[in-house]
Amino acid sequence: MINSVPMSILKGLEPVILYALAAGLVFFGLSLKKHKRKVLLVPIWALLARSFWGIHHFLWIPGLSFQFGMLNIITVFCAPLILNAIENPLIFHERDTRARSLWISYKLYNNPRMLPLALTAESKGSIETDRNLLVFVGCRTFKVAVLFGVRAALKAAMEVVFGTLRIIEISPSREPMIRRLISNQLTSRDLQLRIFTTAYWLIETMAQLELGHLLLAIVFVVLLRFDRPEEWPPLFGHPREAYTLRRFWSRFWHRLLSPSVATWGRAFADKVLRSRDQKTAKNLIVAFFVFTVSGLAHVAVNWRLGQPALDRDLLYFWVTFLAITIEVAVAKLWTDISSRYSLRLVSTGLFGRTLDYAKFVYVFGFLIWLTPRLVYAKTYESIMLQARADTPL
Incomplete structure (x- = not known):
């Protein structure tokens, strides 16, 4: 049975587990006195580095390797800030405060954009109606679908407009634009290729990140109900x-x-x-x-x-x-x-x-x-x- 599971999936579990251990140490650090938390940074960063080393195991899922690698780097910079965010240690060993402490730890950890937090609010998942959640997921899903639709349309248009792309058209000699424009060497095909390339690169990046954001929002807002929809604002502005x-x-x-x-x-x-x-x-x-x-x-x-x-x-x-x-x-x-x-x-x-x-x-x-x-x-x-x-x- 285990032989039927792709080795890439099994290998992919290792960086995820290492990242989870690093996150667990951050949570644990919040239970220590503030001046003692710094000692955890070395093992946290070591686990993140080892997790980062294995990101190539996700190459079988488009875009995941890059996003998980960036997540490790973001956590490297965020971890010390999270450990320094509160003065008094959280209490995990007492049953009546454990859930509250875990909720505060989660809120501090899951906020790389440093959005305003209301740590004094109701602990786990304020009640949302199914209608509100449906609207939230529907709007986000529609946005992601539009982005991937535009991406597919751009790719199809590029194939129609350019047909077979010659390697010389993306060679180092074609990289300059202003210099070639002044010397009258920039053709309309060159300009079209640059426009399509730039638009496709922007849309591809947005689509991948918005898809990851949507999936995480579904987990934490809809399934677990740890967060409210407004706590997951769009990644990109208008x-x-x-x-x-x-x-x-x-x-x-x-x-x-x-x-x-x-x-x-x-x-x-x-x-x-x-x-x-x-x-x-x-x-x-x-x-x-x-x-x-x-x-x-x-x-x-x-x-x-x-x-x-x-x-x-x-x-x-x-x-x-x-x-x-x-x-x-x-x-x-x-x-x-x-x-x-x-x-x-x-x-x-x-x-x-x-x-x-x-x-x-x-x-x-x-x-x-x-x-x-x-x-x-x-x-x-x-x-x-x-x-x-x-x-x-």
């Missing part, structure tokens, strides 16, 4: 919020890793800066810290999964940070100039609406400039590595 690069990343894109990393970044900035009044410098340090750690997290996961072009993962986040820094500086300069010369009316009426649309074009234009540098490089190197592996000696 697209209308993404009219600048800064808002794209802070308002529209998911924030699973950045809140905990930003907390570490603020502590790092306080150590680096002598004066805590240096708000602009501190914001820059924190932002650079967050984008760097995010890039390194992607590098680590992709390295463990055997992906090529790892430098592009870090470069993607560094270039984005630089672009946002320039964007904020330009916006501040425009605000100063418009207030000094009374130009506020310029941004109203028809011109203002046109400017709003131009902002969205600018954001997507930046993405179609940068994203192919990531996707093309990984795809090209993967094809070349496979070709060399298939070539007989």
